[in-house]
Amino acid sequence: MSSLSSRSSAHRKRWRYEYEGESLTYAALNAKANQLAHWLLDHGAGRGQCVAIVAPRGIPMLLGQLATLKAGGTYVPIDPAFPQERRLFMLQDCRAKVVLSGDAAVEAEDAPEAGQDAQWLDLGHALEAVASLPTDNPAVPKAECAEAAYVMYTSGSTGQPKGVMVPHRAISRLVVANGFAELTADDVIVHCSNTAFDASTLEVWGALLNGGRMLVVSHDQVLDTAQFGRIMQEGGATVLYLSAGLFNQVADRLAEVFAQLRYLIVGGDVLDASVIRQVLRESPPQNLLNGYGPTETTTFAATCRLNDLVDETVTQVPIGRPIGNTQIYILDGQGQPVPIGVTGEIHIGGDGVALGYLNRPELTAERFIPDPFSDAPDARMYRTGDLGYWRADGLIEFVGRNDFQVKVRGFRIELGEIEARLGELPEVKEVVVLAREDQPGDKRLVAYWTRGRRYGKSALPAAGAAARAPEGGAAGSTWCPAHLCDWKRCR
Numbered sequence: 001m002s003s004l005s006s007r008s009s010a011h012r013k014r015w016r017y018e019y020e021g022e023s024l025t026y027a028a029l030n031a032k033a034n035q036l037a038h039w040l041l042d043h044g045a046g047r048g049q050c051v052a053i054v055a056p057r058g059i060p061m062l063l064g065q066l067a068t069l070k071a072g073g074t075y076v077p078i079d080p081a082f083p084q085e086r087r088l089f090m091l092q093d094c095r096a097k098v099v100l101s102g103d104a105a106v107e108a109e110d111a112p113e114a115g116q117d118a119q120w121l122d123l124g125h126a127l128e129a130v131a132s133l134p135t136d137n138p139a140v141p142k143a144e145c146a147e148a149a150y151v152m153y154t155s156g157s158t159g160q161p162k163g164v165m166v167p168h169r170a171i172s173r174l175v176v177a178n179g180f181a182e183l184t185a186d187d188v189i190v191h192c193s194n195t196a197f198d199a200s201t202l203e204v205w206g207a208l209l210n211g212g213r214m215l216v217v218s219h220d221q222v223l224d225t226a227q228f229g230r231i232m233q234e235g236g237a238t239v240l241y242l243s244a245g246l247f248n249q250v251a252d253r254l255a256e257v258f259a260q261l262r263y264l265i266v267g268g269d270v271l272d273a274s275v276i277r278q279v280l281r282e283s284p285p286q287n288l289l290n291g292y293g294p295t296e297t298t299t300f301a302a303t304c305r306l307n308d309l310v311d312e313t314v315t316q317v318p319i320g321r322p323i324g325n326t327q328i329y330i331l332d333g334q335g336q337p338v339p340i341g342v343t344g345e346i347h348i349g350g351d352g353v354a355l356g357y358l359n360r361p362e363l364t365a366e367r368f369i370p371d372p373f374s375d376a377p378d379a380r381m382y383r384t385g386d387l388g389y390w391r392a393d394g395l396i397e398f399v400g401r402n403d404f405q406v407k408v409r410g411f412r413i414e415l416g417e418i419e420a421r422l423g424e425l426p427e428v429k430e431v432v433v434l435a436r437e438d439q440p441g442d443k444r445l446v447a448y449w450t451r452g453r454r455y456g457k458s459a460l461p462a463a464g465a466a467a468r469a470p471e472g473g474a475a476g477s478t479w480c481p482a483h484l485c486d487w488k489r490c491r
Contacts, residue, residue, distance in 0.1 A: 047072035055102025179324035267291030
């Protein structure tokens, strides 16, 4: 957090944060975050403690993130639009010492059910509660690079999400001297991703740790493409990340915005070469990048600049080369590197690798394994489950998965999680969930089921809603199957 403090001194009077007409300078942001950090310390949420933040993107969420790190803690972003059962699981799993709430209705619903001694603070009134506290930086030991900065939950095949513990060094490696985007104090970085989705790491810390300006766009504004474009044009946006699904939907309507960008990064799923060609032909940004990487390796592990690469002959867009301080190995079943052109499993090493899964030591040991190719002591690499191969030109081509994980609208989804939830219903005997793309660019989840001992149609949609993610890069119920097909009638 010393980087933010130095930025606040260097750019005290410049507006660095803008959201729905509200602006904050770095100095004001730093002072307010310091006051909240002192409050957290007074309530036992210091070093090594998790602070859950149940709020959408906006000033309250940002203050909570900054204050938690300034106090030496670990922030856990939770979308208030998640189903209550999912929110409660995350709160209990991370054993939050303090819960910062940006939604009074959610707090009223969750606080009595959380089942722990966490202290709740309404972020809507937080500034009043901490107004008398010091505005200087808390006197806490500087966090070690290998300590967890945040925990972000991803889909889990057992029916429960798993918390990925991301260290401080991983954030720095993503946004400072990263080898793919030279972010500066003159950049205006759009923050339009769900804060419980790891693309927000780039948007938030890319701005704050480089002295840039953060332009926040709400979920509803993102869904209104005309308003989304107008906000970015008027705000002078220069850096934008979009999930592949959202990019495909808005590419023809945000042409003017794309043309003004220094960096347009698209990722989260396989890119459509035809849409890439369209953008490069009609409204090319200075740099159009494909961004690849799982949450376990902090947003991006590889990128590929597409401006001079995707021509009429290209049908598959490569994921590129490793970013700074990152190593990628493509290995066979015996853990040995494969030759150029031969498919293997993608393994990722370097400073971006997470510490593991919270409270899941066995799964951590399975996916985060020793890195035999590194000279660094205790170096580990992450087994992605993604398949790919090296091209002769040094780029990596993505081939697919070696399991049942899929991507829908930028969200990583374990089909087994949805199957497990639907399978809990007595009306369901057997169930299989597939990701189908019957129309190009329109990927949907379809559940096929057989009737159990207590068949009843009404329970099935409710069960699907329980596995729902509210904001999947574009809109809609990303984890709720779009279709529930009775196998007896589908045959």
